[in-house]
Amino acid sequence: MSALPVRPELVGKSPYGAPQVPAQHRLNTNENPHPLPDELLADLGAALGAAALGLNRYPDRDAVALRTDLATYLTRSGTPVTAEQVWAANGSNEILQQLSQAFVGAGRTALGFTPSYSMHPLITEATGGTFVDGHRRADFTIDTGAAVAQVRELRPDVVFVTSPNNPTGTAVALETITALHDATDGMVVVDEAYAEFARAATPSALTLLAGRPRLVVSRTMSKAFGMAGLRLGYLAADPAVVDALQLVRLPYHLSSLTQAAARTALAHTDALLATVDAVKHERDRIVDALPGLGLTSVPSDANFVLFGGFADAPAVWRALLDRGVLVRDVGLPGWLRVTAGTAEETDAFLTALGEVVASAHLGDAVASGDLGG
Template sequence: MKPQVSLAELPLRPELVGEEPYGAPQLDVPVRLNVNENPYPPSPAIIADMADAVAAAAAQIDRYPDREALGLRADLAGYLGHGLSAANLWAANGSNEVMTHLLGAFAGPGRTVLTFAPTYSMYPEYARNTHSEYVVVPRRDDFTVAADDALAAIAEHQPSVVIITTPNNPTGTTTPLAEIEKILAGTEAIVVVDEAYQEFARHPEQTALTLLPRFGNLVVSRTMSKAFALAGGRVGYLAAAPAIVDACRIVRLPYHLSAQTQALARVALAHATEMLAKVDELRATRDELLLRLPQLGVEVIDSDANFCLFGRFADRHDVWQRLLDRGVLVRETGPAGYLRVSVGTPAEMAQFYQALTDVIEEIR
């Protein structure tokens, strides 16, 4: 083969031909409201504690980190409560790696992953990368998931893994615990309840964690990227029966969480109250979005997350570009005609509202 080749000339797996790398635009603009980040960084005191923890880890950087991350898993169990222990927790490089561990263990060639669209756009890539068949069935018109619909789809497609996202990304809608309980009772498949945005819900205590003692096939997936404002730390985790954790341990790569990552996350958990102090404010800002967007003449989907889906626009990309031209970056995702905006600081929201007002006046 010649020294310089194009991607098209390489023996790429057939299902990867023509694929593009996943990723929301990373643009240097004044207002970035496109990837559902918590816009409030840690306090200077917590940053100093993080720096000390990383320095301590650096003193032993010649040694491998704790490959089981037992200290971090114990801290996560303490944060979640519900009688969980380190044996019930698994942590990885973001919830992305948590999901690939789960699919690597329970899906794969000849097996099916089932979920309900519209939902998180990375799920099909997790399935593709683990050689799993990916099947989606539509949510109801209000973007909810009903147990009867889900169980009918499970009976039809016989998945080994079912993913229910609540609050759902990109719509922000929730699936009631009663519906999740019915689904769990009606299948032997691994049911992953992705609660990445649960801390922002109006009733965060209504979590699938409460069902873990009764269902050995339940996995509750979460992240520290959102409510904990630790997106740069790359820590996701799951809670499940110890046997499911052991299955993830089989497929994980050795030393998949660096010493620095573990140190940062443990400091954040030690300061959980302060790290989560802005959640109530962000929730209130989300509720204000739900009120103000209709006043601007756009439809909005009720959300329990730190973002809102709004539209509908005849040409959503045009609206996205016009907002970007005004220094406001939102996400072009979800059902046709919709855009998604993350909750930001008061100053960021003021700029978003003004930019959207101007754009709507232009396109009318």
């Protein structure tokens, strides 16, 4: 049988995905570990039941009521945002895909700074564009001067900036974002999927939107809101950006049920975000405990921690899994990433990690990676 006529630029690529393996403590996909409150579940049942009565009809194509509620939520942070500046889709990944469809595409270029969110190059290439790696310093920060020089030389159509960065966790300074924006005639997309978990006094790029029609800030309800299964992402930008995305979005892309569930969740914002401080506390517990194990971490503004000091990170990953704890091997030599879970999950992780570090093989493990249970 002949090979399928897949586009040449997709041949040999691997799809995005995290290992879905059985584990007692799954701390590899940055989900919010706290269950939804009972009062929200009750209202969700009612809202979805009401929406189901109209499933013989198409949903609101432009999701106006949902975008209005999202604008209200963003405005609560202190930066006024209108519904005309907001667009929503099936997860922030579809937001990123629509942006790439509208502003990248065949013959165009996107620039990002890795290690960062691995979907940025995948989406760029899947929509026919070319992704250029801008790289980061050894401490995973962006060298503003070098990045600006790259932007001026390459003249990319889209610049991706992930803040807080995934998988490293640290937020990007607004001065860096401003410098990148001012250095390009293209779009600057700031991916803020983890913004609600940022440390105190860490500003959002939402504060930069006024007067910058080429700046986009994307968000999600999957993380802080604990609604990963809902698949609802959104952006804030100049209304002209929203108009452009409507040229590439599929008709009726957000179902009536999705819109109803998202609006119901937004009506319970305070209850849902009440878990954020608990998650941040567990994140900081992990960071504080690592030095005592002879390990280090990257400063985190997200709900996860990149930790390291290993000669063979995959061996440590396996040793933790053998002890019932699933973390993420993000492909960075010497580093692993762990999601901040519940207090019980943090206890389990730290106990397992302590056992791995203290194992009889540790003397050779840092050099050989022999960290078996």
